[in-house]
Amino acid sequence: MIARALAAALLILLAVTSAQAERLIVSVSNHRVTVTPNYSGEELVLFGSVEKDASTPADRTAYDLVVTVKGPAADMVTRRKERTFGIWINTDYRQFLQVPSYLALFANRPFDKITSGEIARRQQLGLNNVLLTQRVGTDYADVVPNDVFRSAFIRLRTQRGLYREDASAVTFLTPTLFRTGIPLPAEVPIGTYRVEIKLFAGGAFVTKTETAFEIVKVGFEQFIATAAHQHGLAYGLATALMALMTGWVASIVFRRD
């Protein structure tokens, strides 16, 4: 998975180099994040630099950068409660298809200052412009950014730290050297994360590059999660046995007669 992603990134890099005047060189601090039972969140660091060559216009000095991090895609349902017979009940719902389980959008300054609204939409810059496909009846489409289900979905994911937008997270250390932190909360989904870095100058898209990292769960905890999902019967038996053992041990330890 990583190898393929890296190969893809390299290909893009090569293609970009031949066509554009600038090229981006990036690296994340860790390509494989392991989530252990006492994992309580972590921050990856993405470093990079803008390499100029002879064909770069001499007057081009200020760059803007947008970093998009996408976790593995999943289907999700957003439900809305309404008051029925005096109590609050789930009534309406929308299904979101293959949306990223983690999504982070970082930039060095507000998206609307970096480029025009039209380009921002096309390049999916900002949570309002990211494509989130919904199933509406038999249709598959994204809806307007202020749709109640869409905005509730983004708000809830943001509350859990799984969706984030930060227009000041990317910092330029020198005019061409940049860094940004990628915060990963405790409940981060496992899988391959794609990082896309887009370079803008003077409101126009210049070039982009991609990289990836992987989040894996290791240890006892992951063993249990796998066992529960793949060997339900054995897992159930083991849990039941554990309950009996605990009860039995307790009856011996606390025996009063």
Place this chain on the structure above:
Amino acid sequence: MQLYLPIADLPINVFLVLAMGAAVGFVSGMFGIGGGFLMTPLLIFIGITPAVAVASVASHIAASSFSGAISYWRRRAIDPALAAVLLCGGTTGTALGVWTFTQLRALGQLDLMIALSYVALLTTVGGLMFSEGLRALMRTRSGVVPPRRTHNWVHGLPLKMRFKRSKIYLSVIPVVVIGILIGFIGAIMGIGGGFILVPIMIYLLRVPTSTVIGTSMILTLVTMLFATMLHAMTNHLVDAVLALILMVGGVTGAQFGARAGQRIRGEQLRLLLGVLILAVGIRFAVELVIRPEDLFTIREIGSTG
């Protein structure tokens, strides 16, 4: 100390959950009940989804009722024949309950049904216990001896069977029906059902107090083990790590609770239990009626791989 729960999918503080287990264990030891009706709501309160809470508490109750059942068995306070008939109904009820649980979950109405069941059951049972406890307390104050109970309609039903250890002669129909009922609500609500079963067995079936708690514990034990298995096989929602922490806290707390319980008089104990049950029921009711902080919820339906 933070620990990541693999199935509930969130980090928790081990000592917090251990303390919760111990607190509920204390209460359950004091009143001689499983404590599921307190444990499940507490877990929901700290952010564990109702579905995972219900499924995981089942194994916790199994552990505490097993240690209880062993000591009752030693004292010969269990009626094996009565337990066997109850279990015929209990296992059927549990299977039905887990099936209903799965269906409701797919419809997105599981959390609502769990809350509604808690409101209905706990306010009724709590209210009854509270008023009964008050009456008993007033009777002892005024010194009036309650009238001796006679047989009721239950004892006119056919298919009678002799339960030797309990010294009763009783139709199996109500026993099986009660078993189904307790198994069903136990699987949906994550409770052992002891706090409903014991009063029903005493007042309706006239099971003597010498065997009633031990026998009801057998039903709780087997239905909860069965529920654990079924929840693990169908919904994959049993969090063994969570369950283990709860068990350890629970069985320890229960020992101290049992000692504390012996110092309080029976009527006062029942009154207290009634208040406790009523309070949990009302808490759920309030939650349903007030406008939730967030009207929207998200659930993942596809696997994230």
